[in-house]
Each structure stands twice: as C-alpha cells, then as structure tokens.
Amino acid sequence: MIRDNLEQVKQKIKDACDRAGRDEKDVTLISVSKTKPLSMLTEAYEAGARDFGENKVQELLDKIPLMPEDVRWHMIGHLQRNKVKYIVGKVYMIHSVDSLRLAEEISKEAVKQQTEVRILLEVNVAGEESKFGATVEETEELVQSVSRLPGIRICGLMTIAPFVENAEDNRLYFRKLRQMSVDIERKNIDNVSMNVLSMGMTGDYTVAVEEGAAYVRVGTGIFGERDYVKGMVNK
Numbered sequence: 184m185i186r187d188n189l190e191q192v193k194q195k196i197k198d199a200c201d202r203a204g205r206d207e208k209d210v211t212l213i214s215v216s217k218t219k220p221l222s223m224l225t226e227a228y229e230a231g232a233r234d235f236g237e238n239k240v241q242e243l244l245d246k247i248p249l250m251p252e253d254v255r256w257h258m259i260g261h262l263q264r265n266k267v268k269y270i271v272g273k274v275y276m277i278h279s280v281d282s283l284r285l286a287e288e289i290s291k292e293a294v295k296q297q298t299e300v301r302i303l304l305e306v307n308v309a310g311e312e313s314k315f316g317a318t319v320e321e322t323e324e325l326v327q328s329v330s331r332l333p334g335i336r337i338c339g340l341m342t343i344a345p346f347v348e349n350a351e352d353n354r355l356y357f358r359k360l361r362q363m364s365v366d367i368e369r370k371n372i373d374n375v376s377m378n379v380l381s382m383g384m385t386g387d388y389t390v391a392v393e394e395g396a397a398y399v400r401v402g403t404g405i406f407g408e409r410d411y412v413k414g415m416v417n418k
C-alpha cells in the first residue's frame with residue numbers, strides 16, 4: 184500500500200513538473216512519518232524513500248537510531264529552544280526556524296559541535312493567527328540577522344499553507360513565497376542561498392510544485408490518515 188501511494192505521489196509530482204516545464208529531479212519528496220510506526224517507515228524506505236519528516240523532537244530521537252543511516256531527517260515542526268541541542272548534528276535540515284532567538288540557539292549548538300546546520304526560515308505567508316512562522320514583513324530582516332550567525336546555513340524558505348478544500352486557493356501563497364525567495368536571493372547576502380522552497384502537503388503539493396517547490400512534505404498521501412490518540416512509535 185505504501186509503495187503504491189509513493190508511486191502515485193511521485194507520478195503526480197512528475198505530471199506537475201511536466202505542466203510547469205520543470206525537471207522532476209529538482210523536487211524532493213519528504214515522507215512525513217509523524218505518529219506512524221517504524222514498520223511503515225521501513226516499508227517506505229524499502230520502496231525508495233530516503234527523506235523523512237518529523238515534527239516532534241522526542242519522536243525523531245526515538246526513530247533515528249532505528250532506521251538506516253542514509254535516511255535524511257527533516258525537522259518540520261515547531262522547535263523549542265531547549266530542545267535544539269538534541270537534534271543538531273542528527274537532522275539533515277531544520278525547516279521551522281521562525282525567530283532570531285531560535286536561530287541563535289541553533290548557532291550556539293552548531294559551534295559547540297563544530298558543525299554547520301542547514302535551515303529554512305518558516306514564513307506565515309497567509310498571516311494565519313494559529314500558525315507559527317515569521318511574518319512576510321519581518322522575513323527579510325530575519326534572513327539578514329540569521330545570516331550573520333556562525334554555524335548556520337540558510338538554504339531557503341518554508342511555509343505551511345492554510346487548510347483548504349481547493350488546492351488552487353493556496354496557489355497565491357506558494358507564488359508569494361517564491362517571489363520572496365527571488366527578492367532575497369537578489370540581495371546576495373553572505374551565507375544565504377534561496378535554492379530550497381519547502382511547500383506543499385498532501386492536499387496541495389501539485390500546486391506547490393507548479394509554483395516552484397523544491398521540497399514537498401507529504402504525510403497522509405503516503406501513510407494514510409493519522410490517529411493522534413494511538414500515535415505512538417511501535418518498536
């Protein structure tokens with residue numbers, strides 16, 4: 184089942200790339216495995232998945248040692264400063280950096296571990312009150328400040344679009360994030376590249392790909408609905 188789902192999602196990504204005149208190799212599918220048991224992650228891995236997304240530090244730390252070493256782990260959920268030290272050096276990228284204080288904590292830990300941490304700045308493009316993320320207005324200044332911190336490499340921007348019935352309703356937000364990345368790239372800020380746009384989830388990833396997503400984060404479309412009551416890691 185997971186193998187079929189993965190194939191379907193990949194095919195839809197390819198179709199979206201064809202429509203947009205993009206190369207499918209420029210889009211990475213992140214399998215969002217939060218709340219899902221190891222058996223399902225393993226199934227996805229065996230079907231070729233290598234990029235996995237999780238949104239809770241503890242769950243990440245539980246799963247990392249149980250999966251093969253070539254998995255690239257993406258931290259996509261809200262991150263508290265006091266948990267930064269547990270994941271630096273273990274995850275491939277942190278998608279959810281939305282404040283200078285959080286970035287400073289990541290920087291401090293990166294320097295301590297003599298490593299460099301790839302991050303994306305999370306932008307609340309739609310200005311939803313319930314969402315984390317920097318506002319559109321403050322993003323450029325945030326990029327400037329974070330870019331001066333040692334041990335951090337800004338790779339691009341991330342957004343979580345509103346929950347909508349019709350994916351087309353989110354097109355303007357994806358387009359806006361892309362425009363922001365183009366504007367920031369033009370400033371040629373040291374330590375900053377805007378190669379990565381992390382946008383699009385199960386409901387709207389094809390639209391996000393059409394609008395330039397480099398990473399799409401798909402959970403339900405690969406692993407099925409989440410059950411938050413049972414949602415535990417089965418070992």
Ligand SMILES: *Cc1c(COP(=O)(O)O)cnc(C)c1O
Binds near residue numbers: 401403404
């Ligand atoms: C859960 C989650 C996803 C995946 O959501 P689906 O709708 O299940 O594809 C993507 N991004 C973030 C940040 C998430 O927390």
